[in-house]
Amino acid sequence: MAQGGCMTTSIHSRLTAGEFRALTGLSPKALRIYAERGLLTPDDVDQATGYRTFTHDQLRAGLRLDFLRRSHVPLAEISDVSSFSVADWRLKLSLRRSMEDFYLDLAEHVGQRDLAAFVPELVDVPETHWVAASVELSLPNDPEDTLETFSALAVDTPGLDRVLLDVLDEAGAEVEDESWTMAAAGENESRMLIAHRVASPLAPQQLGRCQDELSSRASGSAQLVTGTLPERQELTFAGTSDADDPVAETGDAYLQVVAFAQLASERDLTPLRALPRRRVASRSIFDGEPRDVFDLEIPRRGGRSTR
Numbered sequence: 001m002a003q004g005g006c007m008t009t010s011i012h013s014r015l016t017a018g019e020f021r022a023l024t025g026l027s028p029k030a031l032r033i034y035a036e037r038g039l040l041t042p043d044d045v046d047q048a049t050g051y052r053t054f055t056h057d058q059l060r061a062g063l064r065l066d067f068l069r070r071s072h073v074p075l076a077e078i079s080d081v082s083s084f085s086v087a088d089w090r091l092k093l094s095l096r097r098s099m100e101d102f103y104l105d106l107a108e109h110v111g112q113r114d115l116a117a118f119v120p121e122l123v124d125v126p127e128t129h130w131v132a133a134s135v136e137l138s139l140p141n142d143p144e145d146t147l148e149t150f151s152a153l154a155v156d157t158p159g160l161d162r163v164l165l166d167v168l169d170e171a172g173a174e175v176e177d178e179s180w181t182m183a184a185a186g187e188n189e190s191r192m193l194i195a196h197r198v199a200s201p202l203a204p205q206q207l208g209r210c211q212d213e214l215s216s217r218a219s220g221s222a223q224l225v226t227g228t229l230p231e232r233q234e235l236t237f238a239g240t241s242d243a244d245d246p247v248a249e250t251g252d253a254y255l256q257v258v259a260f261a262q263l264a265s266e267r268d269l270t271p272l273r274a275l276p277r278r279r280v281a282s283r284s285i286f287d288g289e290p291r292d293v294f295d296l297e298i299p300r301r302g303g304r305s306t307r
Contacts, residue, residue: 024062109251132195174199
């Protein structure tokens with residue numbers, strides 16, 4: 001009877017730490033961590049004994065934390081237990097699962113694809129002058145942030161390309177029907193180039209005007225860069241997948257680098273750069289079918305290609 005009376009008093013006033021744990025499923029360690037993070041603090045702590053008690057109003061928060069823990073929601077995602085959005089977390093899980101499935105599909109494609117399907121095509125080409133907008137390219141590890149990065153690129157890149165073409169036209173540059181994107185790694189960052197072939201190098205005055213106009217019209221920190229690809233050989237692969245199948249297209253893009261490395265070793269080829277350019281035979285990179293192009297030094301007669 002005494003035990004029953006004591007329990008009745010406890011239930012109608014406060015809950016001991018043991019009772020609170022029993023009702024919520026939270027362990028002593030979990031209660032301590034949640035208290036340290038300010039997510040679930042005891043209603044009262046006896047200063048002399050350290051004895052902790054909780055109220056019945058805290059049971060809902062305790063149960064919610066326990067279920068979120070069982071759902072493997074990281075503590076870093078919970079700033080306030082009462083306002084935590086399950087719908088938002090479900091969306092994150094869905095995005096993460098979609099990306100995981102995509103990479104699993106890529107792993108399957110890369111493991112099964114026959115490299116013999118990639119048929120090399122080699123042509124000699126003259127030197128090529130180009131002008132490009134250079135933008136920072138950083139890919140976060142978090143799936144949601146990665147998706148946001150790609151979404152932003154999908155929105156911003158076409159606009160930047162249009163601005164660059166307008167600026168070049170206004171400066172009197174003769175833009176030809178060839179454009180490409182390629183990665184360019186610096187000392188502290190990775191960048192992407194959106195490049196256009198021009199008939200001749202721009203004069204210093206033209207370059208200065210183009211940079212000023214690009215900076216004033218384009219969002220972000222786009223920089224104007226120029227260069228000339230030397231007389232060379234261009235290698236492409238026939239038999240690659242088209243854009244109708246994103247998994248096959250992306251997987252083939254990676255496998256082309258493998259096929260190229262094998263071919264370069266077998267034929268003693270010297271690449272100008274390790275990675276290909278993604279080229280379109282059009283003024284705009286969005287107006288044609290892209291192909292990956294590997295640039296090679298022209299081989300010397302009877303010997304290894306020159307450097």
